[in-house]
Amino acid sequence: MHNYLCVMKQALVVPEKMMQSSLCVGLLLLLLIVAAAARSASAIMDGLLPNGNFEEAPDKSQMNGTRVTGRYAIPHWEISGFVEYVRSGQQLGDMLLPVPEGAYAVRLGNEASILQGLTLVRGERYSVTFSAARTCAQAELLNVTVTPDVGEVPIQTVYTSSGWDSYSWAFRAKHSAVSLIVHNPGVSEDAACGPLIDAFAIKILQCPQSLNDNLLKNGGFEEGPYIFPNTSWGVMVPPMDEDDYSPLSPWTILADTKSVKYVDAAHYAVPGGARAVELVAGMEAALVQEVSTVPGQSYRLEFSVGDAGDGCAGSLSVKAYASHGSVTAPYESHGTGGHSRASLEFAATEERTRVVFVSMAYTTKPDGTLCGPVVDDASLVARHSRRRLLL
Structure with missing residues (x-):
């Protein structure tokens, strides 16, 4: 930016008649550059995360059957542990499960994690929505982290006939650059045992205000987590501790x-x-x-x-x-x-x-x-x- 300003300054050494028009052009170019830089660093918008539905596949050279072997093999994500990349309808043991968003999903084995870096607005509250399906008999749950906030999302109960449910979890952004981490803390003897996950989206949460004389805020539940427009099973809001942020705040x-x-x-x-x-x-x-x-x-x-x-x-x-x-x-x-x-x-x-x-x-x-x-x-x-x- 400093070099650019120097060039602009030299370019303005022109006859006096051209001074005003040259200055306007220079300022316009500067504003365009600043706007472009702001757009490139802007916070993520409401909706699906980059490759949030895992439709961008790993390179086959970084796969061993369904298992993903490369730490950065899944575009826009970083993985740790036993992670599988699963096609809709693919056999997983004795289970056949559809994929709710597109054709692919990810399975997290014991102690496996998946991570994506996000750029957010510091101090704002956000809700993450994602879909999950059980594949094991154990009491499954997922740990969701956006440092320093950590939450547990129990997925043991199945609420839909398809086996897939969408869940929400909320947090306040303590930093502008954060990592969203989803971790399976399961302890099954089968290292591959764990839930399927798919369709990650985010939404900024507004602070509901009291309307008229109503002391209840968000009494009509109009403010809440992101709902995928192409899914017909709603979004589960799990239990939370007193200090947790609620996707249905202040409920x-x-x-x-x-x-x-x-x-x-x-x-x-x-x-x-x-x-x-x-x-x-x-x-x-x-x-x-x-x-x-x-x-x-x-x-x-x-x-x-x-x-x-x-x-x-x-x-x-x-x-x-x-x-x-x-x-x-x-x-x-x-x-x-x-x-x-x-x-x-x-x-x-x-x-x-x-x-x-x-x-x-x-x-x-x-x-x-x-x-x-x-x-x-x-x-x-x-x-x-x-x-x-x-x-």
Whole structure:
């Protein structure tokens, strides 16, 4: 850049009539160069990561059967340990699995990892979405890391008939240059035993604000993880610790190993807006948000409960808790969509009140996969006393 400026300075030694036009041209060129440099160093955008679906294959010279032998053989990725590059429909032991995005996926064996460097906006919150499928009987989970944040994503439970589920995990970027690492900590005797992974995408998460008098933020669940437009099974939001960032912020998932499903109006029946949450794990996973309240103040919690139009038929019900109050909202589902409103009035006893939604029963679809009631359009509003209203 310094040499370029020197050249421009010498070029401006021209007759006085040309001085102004030459200066304009020089400044325009400088701006174009700066803009190009900014674009080349810009943070990654929402959507599929570079070769996030693994369609760019390793060179055959760096393969031994399905095993990838070169550390940098998979374009845009770095691998460690026993990693296989698998074609859709390829035999893996006694299993045949399709690939959700394109024709190829990666299998992580015991203690195997895959890594991609990312350029992000420091301080922003992001959510990573990826697809995974079990290939072993062990209690499988994946460690996901963006230094210094580390999370565990349990994938033991299968929520779709295809065997593939999409999962989300969120973090705050502590640095502009980071590494996304996915690691299989499995301890099977078979070194190749581990999950298939595919379709990695990223999305920057906005900070939801309270709307009108609603104390709940993101009550309509419009802000959440990236959903692949060509997949019809939603995105699982796994359980998280108190210090974790949530893909559904500020909602968190209270559970041991089960998840809730984030669904979109393009593939599901959604009570309002474009997104909602399906409680697919019965009483094993609760949707929780903590809000500031005034002790002694009365509040009204309202929400929609229904079915996602995904064939989940039967008696569905959601129980909502707030302070010492609770309400059970039943919904008789035909599996074709629909919803009703429910409400709970309570008096706050603390300065912080937890609002909790949980499904009261385990429900399955005809194909045997888990499903449950949909929750959407939640609001929490302070109720004024009768004396204040009269004034």
